[in-house]
Amino acid sequence: MKLLKLIPDDTNFPFTKYRWHALVVTLAAFFGSLFAIFAAPGLNFGVDFRGGITIEAHDTAPIDLSTVRQAVGALNLGAFKVQEFGAPTQIVVALEATPVEGQAADAGQQEIATRVREAIIAALGDDVKFERQEVVGPTVSGELTQRGFLAVGLATTMMLAYIWFRFQLQWGAGAVLGVIHDTVITVGLIALFQFTFDLNVVAAILTVIGYSVNDTVVVYDRIRENLRKYKKMPLAELIDLSLNETLTRTVVTGGTSILALAALVAFGGEVLRGFCFAIMFGIIVGTYSSLFVAAPFLLLTGVKRDWAKVKGAAPAQA
Amino acid sequence: MLQYRLWQKILIVGSVILAAILAIPNFFTKEEVALWPGFAPKGRIALGLDLQGGSYLLLGVETEKVIDDRLTAMRQEIQRAMRPTGGRERIALEAAPTLNPAADSITLRVRDAAQVEDAAKRVRDLTRARAVIGAGVRPYDIAVTGPRIDVVMHPEAKRAFGQEALADSIEVVRRRIDPAGNKEVLIQPQGADRIVVQAPGDNDPEALKQIINRTGQLSFHRVDVSVSPEDQAAGLLPPNRIVMPIAATEGGGALVLWEEPEVTGDMVESASAGLNSDGGGFQINFSFDSRGARRFADYTREHIGELFAIVLDNEVISYPRIQSAITGGGGRITGNFSPEEANRIATLIRSGALPAPLTTLDQRTVGPDLGADSIRAGGIASIIAFGLVVLFMIVTYGRFGLYANIALIANLILLFGVLSILGSTLTLPGIAGIVLTIGMAVDANVLIYERIREEITGGKTPIQATELGFSKAFSAIADSNITTLLAAWIMLMLGAGPVRGFALTLAVGVVTSVFSAIVITRLIAGQYLLSKRPKTITL
Numbered sequence: 048m049k050l051l052k053l054i055p056d057d058t059n060f061p062f063t064k065y066r067w068h069a070l071v072v073t074l075a076a077f078f079g080s081l082f083a084i085f086a087a088p089g090l091n092f093g094v095d096f097r098g099g100i101t102i103e104a105h106d107t108a109p110i111d112l113s114t115v116r117q118a119v120g121a122l123n124l125g126a127f128k129v130q131e132f133g134a135p136t137q138i139v140v141a142l143e144a145t146p147v148e149g150q151a152a153d154a155g156q157q158e159i160a161t162r163v164r165e166a167i168i169a170a171l172g173d174d175v176k177f178e179r180q181e182v183v184g185p186t187v188s189g190e191l192t193q194r195g196f197l198a199v200g201l202a203t204t205m206m207l208a209y210i211w212f213r214f215q216l217q218w219g220a221g222a223v224l225g226v227i228h229d230t231v232i233t234v235g236l237i238a239l240f241q242f243t244f245d246l247n248v249v250a251a252i253l254t255v256i257g258y259s260v261n262d263t264v265v266v267y268d269r270i271r272e273n274l275r276k277y278k279k280m281p282l283a284e285l286i287d288l289s290l291n292e293t294l295t296r297t298v299v300t301g302g303t304s305i306l307a308l309a310a311l312v313a314f315g316g317e318v319l320r321g322f323c324f325a326i327m328f329g330i331i332v333g334t335y336s337s338l339f340v341a342a343p344f345l346l347l348t349g350v351k352r353d354w355a356k357v358k359g360a361a362p363a364q365a
Numbered sequence: 366m367l368q369y370r371l372w373q374k375i376l377i378v379g380s381v382i383l384a385a386i387l388a389i390p391n392f393f394t395k396e397e398v399a400l401w402p403g404f405a406p407k408g409r410i411a412l413g414l415d416l417q418g419g420s421y422l423l424l425g426v427e428t429e430k431v432i433d434d435r436l437t438a439m440r441q442e443i444q445r446a447m448r449p450t451g452g453r454e455r456i457a458l459e460a461a462p463t464l465n466p467a468a469d470s471i472t473l474r475v476r477d478a479a480q481v482e483d484a485a486k487r488v489r490d491l492t493r494a495r496a497v498i499g500a501g502v503r504p505y506d507i508a509v510t511g512p513r514i515d516v517v518m519h520p521e522a523k524r525a526f527g528q529e530a531l532a533d534s535i536e537v538v539r540r541r542i543d544p545a546g547n548k549e550v551l552i553q554p555q556g557a558d559r560i561v562v563q564a565p566g567d568n569d570p571e572a573l574k575q576i577i578n579r580t581g582q583l584s585f586h587r588v589d590v591s592v593s594p595e596d597q598a599a600g601l602l603p604p605n606r607i608v609m610p611i612a613a614t615e616g617g618g619a620l621v622l623w624e625e626p627e628v629t630g631d632m633v634e635s636a637s638a639g640l641n642s643d644g645g646g647f648q649i650n651f652s653f654d655s656r657g658a659r660r661f662a663d664y665t666r667e668h669i670g671e672l673f674a675i676v677l678d679n680e681v682i683s684y685p686r687i688q689s690a691i692t693g694g695g696g697r698i699t700g701n702f703s704p705e706e707a708n709r710i711a712t713l714i715r716s717g718a719l720p721a722p723l724t725t726l727d728q729r730t731v732g733p734d735l736g737a738d739s740i741r742a743g744g745i746a747s748i749i750a751f752g753l754v755v756l757f758m759i760v761t762y763g764r765f766g767l768y769a770n771i772a773l774i775a776n777l778i779l780l781f782g783v784l785s786i787l788g789s790t791l792t793l794p795g796i797a798g799i800v801l802t803i804g805m806a807v808d809a810n811v812l813i814y815e816r817i818r819e820e821i822t823g824g825k826t827p828i829q830a831t832e833l834g835f836s837k838a839f840s841a842i843a844d845s846n847i848t849t850l851l852a853a854w855i856m857l858m859l860g861a862g863p864v865r866g867f868a869l870t871l872a873v874g875v876v877t878s879v880f881s882a883i884v885i886t887r888l889i890a891g892q893y894l895l896s897k898r899p900k901t902i903t904l
Contacts, residue, residue, distance in 0.1 A: 260848040295815050296815045316738060
């Protein structure tokens with residue numbers, strides 16, 4: 048049986064030679080993402096972080112969005128969005144948190160939600176069913192934002208510490224650079240495609256961080272092994288060798304993960320689409336960063352060459 | 366290395382079979398599982414609210430209000446303690462004691478310096494009589510500086526009062542939502558002043574909130590009909606009277622009531638909704654405890670022919686005329702109640718009043734249809750993902766890909782087994798976690814196989830190459846999976862419900878996938894290599 052070879056055995060792609068080209072691409076993507084996040088089109092925050100109301104309504108017949116827009120707009124509640132969600136008979140209405148006079152901020156949101164539901168029923172009739180409702184007051188959304196940042200920061204720090212412990216500080220720095228790169232670009236893509244940025248997406252980012260470091264560690268592990276094996280080989284050549292040796296694994300694992308996620312994106316339903324996209328983008332970006340950011344970074348800083356001694360495992364043979 | 370001892374083989378195969386057995390209860394309903402004998406596994410993977418439909422409510426208890434109530438009551442008692450009673454002389458204060466909510470303190474100034482000592486003693490006696498809250502902590506600290514006496518609530522006491530209010534609120538919420546204790550509703554404290562309510566199924570979240578958010582403060586008042594509507598509108602009331610709005614169902618408007626209630630809700634023992642015995646609509650029947658029954662009987666005997674107001678949460682819900690003395694220890698509240706409203710009021714009265722109002726901070730509701738759609742979509746996606754990965758592995762690694770697939774199936778069995786004994790909750794992101802596990806689980810196998818390929822290229826025999834492949838790939842497998850575990854751990858710590866479900870499946874999936882890739886694949890591959898001794902292998 049002839050087996051599929053995604054990467055030919057004799058592949059020898061000079062990754063480090065293209066490191067400056069890669070740097071340009073990386074920086075362009077990085078700053079492009081920052082622009083997408085902070086300038087235009089900006090992140091489409093979900094209720095988790097912005098506070099406010101999301102209501103998903105299903106009707107038996109296709110829903111005319113403008114009718115609903117008019118009905119909700121008539122309530123004068125400030126900024127809101129009405130979108131089709133997965134099918135023409137399904138919509139999502141999202142409102143930003145707006146203060147209600149004479150009521151505490153959190154209780155006010157509850158009242159607004161009731162008014163919006165009533166307006167939708169008035170516009171669409173009694174057949175409409177509310178399949179999902181999220182009402183997040185300002186107290187909780189503030190806390191969730193804080194926790195989201197904390198989680199991403201903590202994850203990054205722990206990865207740095209772990210790799211520092213297992214390798215050396217500059218390796219950890221390289222991996223973390225990769226993590227920052229992946230996080231920013233993934234979030235940038237979320238902004239670009241205007242997926243809702245909510246708690247699930249933060250979970251997706253944490254997964255991407257885990258995956259990206261996972262990928263980087265496999266490459267690093269091979270570089271370290273080759274450092275022991277080829278004591279005289281120039282570092283650039285050695286990094287290229289290691290990247291090529293692990294390239295099949297990089298592509299196959301990335302491939303299976305993306306296959307699985309593509310199935311989720313296609314068949315997993317509307318609610319999780321942003322989440323699955325985020326992980327899928329992240330895996331692609333993470334794979335790129337392992338090859339073109341984390342590994343070449345070691346060229347910049349240099350690495351300890353004599354691993355055998357410190358490890359104390361086998362005495363130096365050379 | 367490739368050789369396993371018999372007991373090792375039995376252990377490995379046994380663990381997979383055990384996991385399969387542990388996962389069996391998931392295929393039966395909870396009721397069926399309950400009938401199984403004691404030794405049978407009963408742990409099931411629960412479905413999260415996003416999959417089975419239901420409501421999640423995060424409620425905030427306004428503990429500050431409870432503290433303020435306590436301080437206000439204390440201030441009144443202090444004021445009362447300065448009056449002349451039982452041979453004690455009157456202590457004159459410069460002004461009524463002042464309450465400072467920010468400092469949780471009450472301050473009083475005694476006019477006559479000679480009486481300061483006596484005043485401090487009376488306050489001390491009062492606070493000593495007030496609630497012993499364990500740990501030997503006095504609820505109030507008393508400081509005397511010149512003519513000034515400061516009564517400060519102790520921070521420990523403040524915390525204890527807050528905890529008490531939280532615990533009481535949870536009890537009241539439980540009695541309201543789940544009076545019979547037979548619903549699958551989860552009511553838990555979170556932090557110092559929050560309550561999480563998770564109600565699965567098609568419970569109407571609006572009805573839920575309506576019954577939770579009402580304080581449930583019931584009282585019976587004497588009605589003052591002597592105030593003219595003009596005076597009432599102008600706010601010209603006799604002392605100790607209040608204006609109370611009348612419920613819209615009773616015609617709206619307002620009544621002037623005596624502020625001090627004749628009987629209060631805590632003297633009501635039970636309440637239930639029933640058909641109005643005079644025909645038309647629904648009513649609430651209630652009965653008093655002995656103290657309430659006596660007071661109610663006395664009051665109704667003395668005030669026959671007068672109006673009498675029943676007030677619930679600052680609204681008159683009924684104001685009947687007293688026809689005769691009511692000595693039966695109970696009564697009924699009639700009004701234009703719908704059956705739902707009558708039931709709700711009965712539940713409110715029965716469950717008692719909340720110590721402080723609750724605010725809904727976060728509400729998430731998913732309809733059962735959407736939940737079912739999500740399960741279906743998640744299931745389809747999982748099967749397709751599984752099929753794609755299995756196919757991909759066979760095309761890429763042939764026979765060894767097949768072995769990896771067997772390990773993958775074992776991995777899924779182990780994953781479900783572990784999630785079942787943990788009794789964990791499967792959420793929509795959790796399903797995504799499983800799908801992602803399917804994709805990433807083969808990583809360890811890929812790492813190993815690529816190693817074997819290299820060793821074969823380097824001239825090793827199949828058996829040697831395989832042994833080396835497994836041992837050399839190990840450090841990369843361990844390091845890379847630990848980083849994923851770290852990320853999952855952070856999500857478990859900081860994430861909200863659905864995200865935690867994802868983190869849990871991801872974490873368990875990582876552990877089971879490493880086990881199946883390293884141990885199970887090696888067992889199968891070794892079995893093949895050692896028995897057939899092939900000259901070459903294709904990878």
